[in-house]
Amino acid sequence: MPTFNEQVYEILEHIPEGRVVSYGDIAKWLLNPRGARVVGWAMARCPEGLPWHRVVRSNGDIVCEGITELRRERLIAEAVPFLPDGRVDIAQCRWVAPPGIDKRF
DNA sequence: GGACTGACCAACC
DNA sequence: AGGTTGGCCAGTC
Numbered sequence: 725m726p727t728f729n730e731q732v733y734e735i736l737e738h739i740p741e742g743r744v745v746s747y748g749d750i751a752k753w754l755l756n757p758r759g760a761r762v763v764g765w766a767m768a769r770c771p772e773g774l775p776w777h778r779v780v781r782s783n784g785d786i787v788c789e790g791i792t793e794l795r796r797e798r799l800i801a802e803a804v805p806f807l808p809d810g811r812v813d814i815a816q817c818r819w820v821a822p823p824g825i826d827k828r829f
Numbered sequence: 830g831g832a833c834t835g836a837c838c839a840a841c842c
Numbered sequence: 843a844g845g846t847t848g849g850c851c852a853g854t855c
Contacts, residue, residue, distance in 0.1 A: 728851055747837050755850065760837040762851040767836050769853085781837070788836045 728754060729766035731829045735821075739778045742803045743819035744812050746782040753826045778802075784814035 726734075731754050739745060747767070751759035763779070770776040777798040784807065786792045800806065805813040 748839085751838080751850075757850095758838065758840095758848075759850040760839090761835070761849075762837090764836045765834090765850095765852065770836085776836085779836085782839090786836090791836080 726829065728759075728762055729769075732763055732766040733771060733774060734829060735825070736774055736776065736779065738825075739775060739819055742817060744778045744780050744784075744799070744804060744814055744817050745819045745821075746780060746784075746814065748782045749818075749821070750779070753821050754829075778804075778819075780812045780814060782814075784811040786810075786812065 732750055735745075735750055735753065746760075747763040748757060748760040750763045751757060751761075755762075760782075767776050767779055777795040780786055780795075786795050796806070796810070799812060804817050807813050
């Protein structure tokens with residue numbers, strides 16, 4: 725039985741290019757709406773080769789200072805639209821998970 | 830082995 | 843309308 729963050733990494737691998745998801749979304753698919761913190765914890769130790777830059781906050785903002793610029797550059801490189809205030813246009817590129825994604829693991 | 834912590838979110842005052 | 847609080851998992855002290 726894989727641990728929770730293993731499943732988080734699994735989902736991250738499934739995020740298509742040019743799309744983003746919020747921490748809370750992943751949490752909702754995997755356990756419950758309040759598990760977003762765990763997702764953030766999993767991201768904090770981002771294993772290499774993981775597209776962690778496609779995970780943003782629910783309002784599209786990017787929190788962590790220091791990696792914000794890196795994220796922005798990576799997302800722009802993947803044709804992810806940005807809002808004038810520096811946030812990801814999550815309203816347009818929010819990735820909708822296929823139904824039953826939580827049962828796939 | 831218990832307590833605190835963390836790249837969060839939403840429900841409640 | 844804005845600050846506070848509770849809740850989840852795993853890792854560290």
